Amino acid sequence: MHALSLRKLSKTFKGGVVALRDIDLDVEEGDFFGLLGPNGAGKSTLIGIVCTLITRSSGEAEVFGYDIEKQAWQAKCLLGVVPQEFNFNGFETVEQIVLNQACYYGIRRREAKWSCERYLRELGLWEKRRAVSRTLSGGMKRRLMIARALVHKPRLLILDEPTAGVDIELRRSMWRFLERINREDGVTIILTTHYLEEAESLCRNIAIIDEGRIIENTSTEALLTRLNTHAFILDLASPIARTPDIPDFPIKRLSDSRIEAEIRRDQSLTDLFAKLAEAGVRVSSMKNKANRLEELFIRLLDNKLDDEGRQTVSARGA
Amino acid sequence: MYWERSLVALATIARKETTRYLRIWMQTLLPPAITMALYFVIFGNLIGPRIGPMDGYSYIDFIVPGIIMMAVITNSYSNVVSSFFGAKFQRHVEELMVSPTPNAIILLGYVSGGVGRGLLTGFIVTIVSLMFTSLQIHSLFITCSVVLLTSILFSLGGFINGVFARKFDDVAIVPTFILTPLTYLGGVFYSISLLPDFWQVASLANPVLYMVNAFRYGILGAADINIWVAYALILLFIAILGSFSLHLLNRGVGLRS
Numbered sequence: 001m002h003a004l005s006l007r008k009l010s011k012t013f014k015g016g017v018v019a020l021r022d023i024d025l026d027v028e029e030g031d032f033f034g035l036l037g038p039n040g041a042g043k044s045t046l047i048g049i050v051c052t053l054i055t056r057s058s059g060e061a062e063v064f065g066y067d068i069e070k071q072a073w074q075a076k077c078l079l080g081v082v083p084q085e086f087n088f089n090g091f092e093t094v095e096q097i098v099l100n101q102a103c104y105y106g107i108r109r110r111e112a113k114w115s116c117e118r119y120l121r122e123l124g125l126w127e128k129r130r131a132v133s134r135t136l137s138g139g140m141k142r143r144l145m146i147a148r149a150l151v152h153k154p155r156l157l158i159l160d161e162p163t164a165g166v167d168i169e170l171r172r173s174m175w176r177f178l179e180r181i182n183r184e185d186g187v188t189i190i191l192t193t194h195y196l197e198e199a200e201s202l203c204r205n206i207a208i209i210d211e212g213r214i215i216e217n218t219s220t221e222a223l224l225t226r227l228n229t230h231a232f233i234l235d236l237a238s239p240i241a242r243t244p245d246i247p248d249f250p251i252k253r254l255s256d257s258r259i260e261a262e263i264r265r266d267q268s269l270t271d272l273f274a275k276l277a278e279a280g281v282r283v284s285s286m287k288n289k290a291n292r293l294e295e296l297f298i299r300l301l302d303n304k305l306d307d308e309g310r311q312t313v314s315a316r317g318a
Numbered sequence: 319m320y321w322e323r324s325l326v327a328l329a330t331i332a333r334k335e336t337t338r339y340l341r342i343w344m345q346t347l348l349p350p351a352i353t354m355a356l357y358f359v360i361f362g363n364l365i366g367p368r369i370g371p372m373d374g375y376s377y378i379d380f381i382v383p384g385i386i387m388m389a390v391i392t393n394s395y396s397n398v399v400s401s402f403f404g405a406k407f408q409r410h411v412e413e414l415m416v417s418p419t420p421n422a423i424i425l426l427g428y429v430s431g432g433v434g435r436g437l438l439t440g441f442i443v444t445i446v447s448l449m450f451t452s453l454q455i456h457s458l459f460i461t462c463s464v465v466l467l468t469s470i471l472f473s474l475g476g477f478i479n480g481v482f483a484r485k486f487d488d489v490a491i492v493p494t495f496i497l498t499p500l501t502y503l504g505g506v507f508y509s510i511s512l513l514p515d516f517w518q519v520a521s522l523a524n525p526v527l528y529m530v531n532a533f534r535y536g537i538l539g540a541a542d543i544n545i546w547v548a549y550a551l552i553l554l555f556i557a558i559l560g561s562f563s564l565h566l567l568n569r570g571v572g573l574r575s
């Protein structure tokens with residue numbers, strides 16, 4: 001069962017900004033899924049469409065098989081959203097905000113009390129339940145929105161940059177909380193984030209979105225494996241006809257005079273050059289391909305451009 | 319099941335709306351009580367005796383229904399427009415939009431807030447008026463039904479204004495440039511029989527005139543117009559504004575980009 005399923009989802013805002021282009025995305029039930037991408041990539045737009053705050057231009061979106069517009073009642077009852085911007089009434093108390101939200105789902109106040117108390121306690125807001133929301137600190141406001149999103153017991157929780165501007169200690173306690181509701185309550189979680197460490201430590205699967213397109217969708221593990229290797233583009237002094245076979249170093253032939261080599265962290269560049277020389281391959285210059293998620297970002301984004309844009313490092317004398 | 323749950327949501331919105339205007343009573347309930355008391359003092363007590371009877375009633379008795387109605391109209395309208403615009407502005411309207419609450423329930427909830435404040439202010443102004451004159455009610459049913467329907471109508475008007483409002487200024491434009499003139503020219507302070515022929519006919523195009531007069535009929539038993547025409551007109555306007563509001567909500571106008 002897919003907790004979320006998007007098919008050819010597109011959004012063009014009034015004024016012509018194309019925020020999403022033919023997004024296809026499936027998130028399995030029970031998954032902890034990360035949606036990564038630079039600012040303006042379309043993450044919030046995607047989430048806005050799923051929770052019906054933004055209208056889609058075309059395509060389909062289903063939550064547990066229910067179309068978000070045609071079967072809105074079922075879809076919305078299964079969905080909880082923590083938006084990027086604070087959007088609660090600053091004059092209401094913490095408890096009122098959470099209880100009212102439950103009532104909008106048709107849950108009676110009396111019945112909602114239990115679930116309200118549970119989440120306020122777990123998120124460390126119980127002592128603040130009578131506080132007027134605008135007096136809370138930024139981190140508390142964020143947690144208030146998480147409690148509000150969970151009070152009706154959704155099966156899918158979507159969080160849009162939940163830890164932005166939250167200090168590291170609190171961020172970690174929020175991680176533990178999210179992990180627990182994912183593991184123990186089986187709530188499927190999708191989160192967008194800027195902190196790559198966050199995606200790395202929490203998410204089982206990751207999609208990377210840029211300029212409204214999904215440019216990568218894979219397991220965190222697979223992504224990390226790629227990160228432990230450094231990739232270089234090597235320009236050759238003399239053209240080669242076929243891919244040279246270099247033991248321990250995966251090589252890709254990009255053209256007659258250009259190859260790509262992957263080097264693990266524990267391998268040395270000198271080794272690579274020695275082995276290349278043995279195979280009769282002479283390198284004239286080398287371009288760096290990046291590393292770790294941040295740089296993977298750049299790598300993935302760069303791949304869409306041509307290969308020329310990269311920093312050129314002369315390899316002579318290396 | 320569906321309706322039962324919707325009712326829980328409706329009760330919640332209605333309670334929220336009620337607490338909102340009660341919490342800020344200094345801005346919502348007190349000003350109309352003061353303004354209307356001033357009208358009674360100035361027009362009723364000071365100037366009224368010099369004007370003499372209007373339609374056969376003492377001037378203060380004549381203006382009391384109109385002034386109550388004026389309070390109901392402005393308060394119903396401004397409650398919904400400011401509350402809904404505020405919810406948009408602070409974005410907490412999104413709490414409702416992401417929930418499965420049907421649009422009709424959202425509309426009903428906001429209208430109930432406007433009606434609540436409209437009627438409560440009407441009641442307060444009535445109490446104030448009793449300090450200046452005594453009221454004999456000609457028909458309780460007509461009085462209550464006209465005030466309720468008018469309050470619903472202007473709550474809907476306020477809702478539509480709230481949907482289209484993009485900045486705080488937009489909240490005041492309609493009340494200042496449309497609502498106030500229509501109310502003042504709607505026979506609150508005079509009987510249209512005093513007007514030249516042309517303006518008598520022109521006044522008949524003013525919907526507020528029908529409401530004020532129907533309400534006055536409920537209290538005094540006299541009106542410039544046929545009260546059944548007034549009922550028909552109010553109901554027609556409610557139907558039009560109600561379906562338009564719902565249409566706007568369904569389309570997400572001013573709410574969804």
Ligand SMILES: Nc1ncnc2c1ncn2[C@@H]1O[C@H](COP(=O)(O)OP(=O)(O)O)[C@@H](O)[C@H]1O
Binds near residue numbers: 015017018040
């Ligand atoms: N309401 C809107 N009207 C017009 N353009 C918008 C609107 N919301 C977002 N955009 C544009 O859509 C693109 C994607 O934005 P967004 O989804 O907020 O990105 P992200 O959340 O990944 O930072 C950006 O170019 C942004 O400027």
Ligand SMILES: [Mg+2]
Binds near residue numbers: 043044
């Ligand atoms: Mg965003």
